[in-house]
């Protein structure tokens with residue numbers, strides 16, 4: 001397995017995990033959301049990678065690369081769907097994947113327009129949109145600070161209920177190998193360790209990686225299970241064939 005393709009899968013998987021944890025926290029804490037929860041979850045996931053609330057053990061660039069790979073994943077998925085003439089879900093609860101691509105790209109650019117000066121042209125984002133990105137980023141940063149100030153555990157607060165982590169057998173040789181890579185990289189353990197420091201669960205919950213015959217992830221409040229399907233890893237592996245690795249590296253290390 002080439003490291004670059006694995007990195008692409010890891011970045012996308014980390015984004016999905018944070019997106020689903022955002023749903024969990026919104027439901028558990030009853031956080032008021034105006035507008036679409038799916039967009040809020042995307043913003044929260046992107047901002048946790050672009051502007052981590054704590055110094056990340058893996059380093060800032062690793063998280064930025066995760067965010068860039070996640071954006072790339074949305075862009076490639078959109079392109080593939082267009083090539084196949086897939087149904088465009090205008091009515092869906094999620095934004096179109098191409099819009100999710102531009103949301104993450106815009107927050108990245110807005111976080112540091114000097115450092116990411118090449119990004120708008122690279123992703124064909126018109127300057128009139130790019131110019132709004134620093135303000136979009138500032139608003140998101142302000143909201144993230146409010147979120148943490150309002151809902152995060154304060155020092156000395158009792159810990160919440162435990163989150164159990166369970167891995168069921170992967171369905172394919174690729175997902176088996178990717179699971180090993182995921183576990184070696186350690187972002188799942190890291191994410192849940194941070195998560196339990198920051199947020200107090202009201203009752204025990206379980207994170208389960210399993211085969212579900214479809215590429216998806218979800219927080220199921222009834223059973224208190226956060227499901228991550230191995231089929232997602234397989235899907236990102238296939239998408240990674242078209243990753244824009246050089247563009248991403250040139251953005252991070254010009």
Ligand SMILES: [Zn+2]
Nearest residue numbers: 019023038041
């Ligand atoms: Zn969602």
